[in-house]
Amino acid sequence: EAQVTQNPRYLITVTGKKLTVTCSQNMNHEYMSWYRQDPGLGLRQIYYSMNVEVTDKGDVPEGYKVSRKEKRNFPLILESPSPNQTSLYFCASSLVPLNTEAFFGQGTRLTVV
Amino acid sequence: DAKTTQPNSMESNEEEPVHLPCNHSTISGTDYIHWYRQLPSQGPEYVIHGLTSNVNNRMASLAIAEDRKSSTLILHRATLRDAAVYYCILRRAGNMLTFGGGTRLMVKP
Numbered sequence A: 001e002a003q004v005t006q007n008p009r010y011l012i013t014v015t016g017k018k019l020t021v022t023c024s025q026n027m028n029h030e031y032m033s034w035y036r037q038d039p040g041l042g043l044r045q046i047y048y049s050m051n052v053e054v055t056d057k058g059d060v061p062e063g064y065k066v067s068r069k070e071k072r073n074f075p076l077i078l079e080s081p082s083p084n085q086t087s088l089y090f091c092a093s094s095l096v097p098l099n100t101e102a103f104f105g106q107g108t109r110l111t112v113v
Numbered sequence B: 001d002a003k004t005t006q007p008n009s010m011e012s013n014e015e016e017p018v019h020l021p022c023n024h025s026t027i028s029g030t031d032y033i034h035w036y037r038q039l040p041s042q043g044p045e046y047v048i049h050g051l052t053s054n055v056n057n058r059m060a061s062l063a064i065a066e067d068r069k070s071s072t073l074i075l076h077r078a079t080l081r082d083a084a085v086y087y088c089i090l091r092r093a094g095n096m097l098t099f100g101g102g103t104r105l106m107v108k109p
Helices: none
Strands: A004-007 A010-013 A019-025 A031-038 A042-051 A054-057 A076-078 A087-094 A108-112 B009-013 B018-023 B032-038 B045-050 B061-064 B070-075 B084-091 B103-108
Touching: A004 A087, A010 A019, A019 A031, A019 A087, A019 A108, B009 B018, B018 B032, B018 B084, B018 B103, B032 B061, B045 B061, B045 B070, B070 B084
Parallel strands: A010 A108, B009 B103
Antiparallel strands: A004 A019, A019 A076, A031 A042, A031 A087, A042 A054, A087 A108, B018 B070, B032 B045, B032 B084, B061 B070, B084 B103
């Protein structure tokens, strides 16, 4: 089954404790992207990647890192989480041709206390 | 910037058609118009896409204006399960998946 898998689905952590949210897709997609979603603010893009070893900033990259060492994986790293990074996070992937659909993970709800 | 403009919210009665509008006046010739929807507590899911011609699939229809500066997503018979936030986006080369605010569709029984 074609899917984008995020882990964990829920996470409560403390300020400053490094964490990684994993994202994996099984569709051989070149493009992957991370978003955060906060009430009333829609989906804001954090980082995206056009292919292996190619990453770029989205609209809200501060406080986040990503890597794309393999095509299927695109982890989101919070080196020193802060309470303002409490949010719902989504990962997405797609092929590069513009007439193809994108697939999204089920989301990771992160709480930083 | 691949910007689209949608109403914040719309309301519909169950079993009636719904027309969700989207303005994209800055569209370029190679941009594809995509629609996604996000059901409560879920990730967005693909609905439909088009370039110039109107499109139909099992979920919805997409009507694209002749000048391509606007489009309309049509749900032929709204059900309670169609209550969601609907996003209209322009997919273009490069950073191809950026979202605007979307339209929250409420369906009344």
